[in-house]
Amino acid sequence: MVKLTSKQMKRFFNFRPLLLIFLTTIGAVYSVIKAFLGSFVPLAIFGVFVLFNLVVFTISLFKKDVLQGFFKVFGVKSAKICCAIVLISAVVFSAIASITFVVSKNMALPNENYNITASVKETLKEDDKTKLLLGNVKINGKDYNFNILATVQEGEYDAGDVLSFNSYLYQSKLVNNGRINTNILKTNVHYYCTINLDNLTRQSGKAGFVDALKNNTKSILFDNMTEENAGFAYAVLFGDKSLLTDTYTDIFRNGGLAHILAVSGMHIAFLVGAVLFVLRLCKVKNRAQFFVVFGVLLLYNVLCNFSPSVFRASVMSLCLMLGMILGERSDSISNISLAGIIVLAFQSLYLFDVGFLLSFGTVFGIFIFAKTFEKLFRKIKFQKFLASSVSVIVGATLGTLPWVCKYFKILAPISFVSNLFVVPLFSIMYVLLLFGVALNLIVSLPFLIVASQFFVNIVVQWSAVFSKFGVITTINFDTLSAIIYYVICLLASPYFMVKTKSKMLCALSALLMLTSCLANCNSAKIHNKNMLFANENTSKTLFFTTESGKTLLNNASNDKYFTYHVGNFLAGENVKQIDYFMVYNYVDDMQKNVSYIVNTYKVQNLYLFGEYTSGTLLGLINSIYSSSILNVVSNGSINLDDEIVIDCFNVGNTIKAVSLKIQDYKTLQILNSVTKNEILTESIFAQNFNIVYAKRYYSRYFAINTENFISSSATETADNLIALQPDESYCFEF
Secondary structure, three states: OOOOOOOOOOOOOOHHHHHHHHHHHHHHHHHHHHOOOOHHHHHHHHHHEEEEEEOOOHHHHOOOOOOHHHHHOOOOOOOHHHHHHHHHHHHHHHHHHHHHHHHHOOOOOOOOOOEHHHHHHHEEOOEEEEEEEEEEEEHHHEEEOOOEEEEEEEOOOOOOOOEEEEEEOEEEEOOOEEEEOOHHHOOOOOEEEEOHHOOEEEEOOOHHHHHHHHHHHHHHHHHHHOHHHHHHHHHHOOOOOOOOOOHHHHHHHHHOOHEEEEEEEEHHHHHHHHHHHHHHHOOHHHHHHHHHHHHHHHHHHHOOOHHHHHHHHHHHHHHHHHHHHOOOOOOOOHHHHHHHHHHHHHHHHHHHHHHHHHHHHHHHHHHHHHHHHHHHHHHOOOOHHHHHHHHHHHHHHHHHHHHHHHHHEEEOOOOHHHHHHHHHHHHHHHHHHHHHHHHHHHHHHHHHHHHHHHHHHHHHHHHHHHOOOOOOOOOOOOOHHHHHHHHHHHHHHOOOOOOOOHHHHHHHHHHHHHHHHHHHHHHOOOOOOOOOOOOHHHHHHEEOOOOOOOEEEEEEEEEOOOHHHHHHHHHHHOOOOOOOEEEEEEHHHHHHHHHHHHHHHHOOOEEOOOOHHHHHHHHHHHHHHHHHHHEEEEEOOEEEEOOEEEEEEOOOEEEEEEEEEEOOEEEEOOOOOOHHHHOOOOOHHOOOOOEEEOOOOOEEEEEOOOOHHHOOOOOOOOOOOEEEOOOOOOOOOO
């Protein structure tokens, strides 16, 4: 630690080199990646900051008398060290971020059919289809280091099976609607495809150690638990929510307990605690304990795909243990900074992952607020354990508040109580489950899993009780607001070492800036009537705003990522209310997504196109805030306020396409696969459209000629989501 002399002004903060490197790393990665995404303001601001440090560093070397006042306050040596750290960190991590983004972006292959050979890593049943996670991918004879998620209509497949087939690859884009798709980074799934059984050959093979371990764990859980409980147990062990039911997801989210489902610091703490307990019973020495824990955490990170939250918690745990072994005092802020540096050096794009932000936000909040609130609760006669527990919950809540508001838009006030009851029960459940699975992987002891299920039921039932208290909708936070929020937290904390009056003045000044930023990012934007959004992962959802300010969201799906993708877009556009929400071909499993949009954005008019029985709509009616907003349109045509005209193209009971006319702007949206003859015989297609949206359906798309009618150049070549602009006769990828 660098100390200033007694003649110098008192320090505002203790100097922590690792914290300075971490903050510089965040600035470098964020500004560089934003520049690649087309936003150069962060890069310009960061560039000015780096240039300032370069000037100060240069002056400190050659002309110290130029900035005498500055050096008198901070000291020449301190300023030189700080500037050197900033400059080196900025250069190194800007280069790492640039290389990471370019390499990740350039992994894309052209959209065409390929000869693919790959081995099955995992299988997932979904209705009448099977989804296969494929690894060890070889395309046209060349090896690739990514996974493919394949859909096959039927058949039983085992981990390790080697499949060879021809298929069209559908890319999962790294950048989607101007945002980094970090799910690609965590799952390494870069492509999707559909396997045609006619050209599939299969050979039995042997699964790798990690794949076999995860698949055996899955079998143990599903053989000895109910399907819902097994999906929940698998999620809390490995952070994989693909087997988690919507019911359980809603229970934990509405009860303020969603963090239980995301493997993070709490899970690592329980895991390390359990391992150390066993090692100490066996009287293993401290140094040996460190290496055993290191091995266990390394394996656990591999099983969890090096999730940012697991990685961060593992590094911090090892730093704490290493400090105890060496007899050195562990500094919490330096530990979390080191963890952040390692995570971002490993994968720079994790900075844009909500799990990374929540994980570091949680720890930051606990470090900043927990001790202060514990003292407060002790003063009002809370028991020590209760005061400590509540203060941790409050700190974690305050630390994650900006990201919860930005990405989830809801908050469960009951979380302060639910965590006190459920987390202790969960700790028992998690440790029993962990040891039960570990022992069953060695020798069959099913009663241990059955015993674990008893506590799983208790955790779920208590969580269900707390979920009944409901949630509240939050205001929106943008990135600048989040930064200012954390600055306020730091200024109000004991780490900012100035007098109370000065501290309050600084915090209030920052609070005024935060209020202005929040007012700006929560004010409604003025949209052009032709502004729209389409996402290939959510069945082409379109968003419009009319000249009179009416908002329309067109189409929904049962895709489990629907609310995430559409919610992120609407949040980015500061949409608070949707006037018209159009839903086509509604089925029961769309209820969750439709009701989420209706309740979150206070939809004023919900239109379901098609013919439905009262039983089909009963669940939806009970899940939305008012049944009076629901309208069923059976004839497939509607005119709204002379601004919006909608016509549907039906084949049987299925709506295949929809035409939207908003003032003079016309859009054609193809919802389901249609044949060329169906298009040619339907008058809805014999019109001019400003833009046409279609999506590949296995191996067919239709090129539309907006000049008059459908083009004769329709082909059997698959393509991604396509759009056609006026006076153009070609398709391009959206």
